[in-house]
Amino acid sequence: MAAWYDKLVGETGSDYHRNVILPATLRMLAPQAGESVIDVCCGQGVLIKPLLDAKIGKFTGVDASRRLIESARARHGDDPRVSLTVADACRPGPWADGKNDAATCIMAVHDVPDPVGLFKSIAQALKPGGRVIMVFMHPCFRIPKKSHWGWDGDQKIQYRRLDSYGKPLEIPITTHPGKGSGEQTVFYHRPMSELLTAIGQGGLAVTACDELYSHRRSQGNGPFSKAEHAAAEEFPMFIALKAVKP
Template structure:
């Protein structure tokens, strides 16, 4: 994967399909796993300012209201921001996560927390994105990243297998250490367009956070909510995480 890939990664081309899938309150994965996990990592307090980076159609904004926090969502997709403005309260801005510094509405050190809800794996280069989030955070501010687990869920390069002799389901990982730029499938019949996902080993996330001056203080590994009837599949689901959550803090207070 090229180190400096500034090609567009926004989801304009699949905005209607994505909105249909997420709906107003989030997909099952959002509601049952991803949103509770990111809220737990964020630990928002009343009056705090949250910047939701790669906010898509703004699903997180509704859930932030219970903390009386101030929500600002940014996304590079104009179409998803238009949908977010229509269906949610809160401020929504069209902005590229790699260039927040040059956006007039994003002030430096002005936010108590930044969230990446299932968005960091769709952004590249990682170092630029983390650096720009750190710019927006006040000293002592938090960042929370929620993503599909990069060690086990590598698009097109991992999958399930069944060991007949041991009667167990296992996870197969074909490649892991080499970063990958993965074009995802086209979505729906009415909506044509691909999105790009970026696989990186866990070490790249840790390095990017620490090089930006962030200290990791939380790591969560989250398994699916699904209860498969098949014993082997159920056991594998309980052992192999679906999502990874990382929490980090900007130095200073």
């Protein structure tokens, strides 16, 4: 499924990456010249160019997919500041060497079966006092197959309907919708309390949070468009957390 994902995200990111996720990540991370930054679950390296443009000293990328790491190497492997490793981020490894000033984990927390293991690895990769920015689908409002938009004709509002939230779920996701390939990944939904507890168990302390809203807006002027605008400003799609290694 790596080729599909590489095409979906590409070198500069999807529409949501470019307009919402990456700007929030860079703003909260505030990378400094000369810093060593590790991107855990880096995929095809969508953060590499923005971080190198910020003049960091070293970028380390870790991902379990060999094909996505190969895609990252094809784009950025010639830069001496870039190091890319194939590894399971939920398990300890030599890449988590405690030498990084900062870390990122973008759109991956909901893709791993062992969140405590992931957070422990991130903590082990950081220097004491190091920081990490994690961005992922908002567990309260964006649960695949369990959250939907609805229309209330009497109130003229668009609302968010949740069919499930409190129980952890493993939700199969078809990677090539409409093509009948049968290839699937798993989305791991966890309520917010479980995620925050797992972060603490992993050795990290949350210091900041930002809820990220869609940049997309309807182009019409009717009641449906106005309701869509209002809903887009009320229900966040992603959540960004900043945590530190004490």
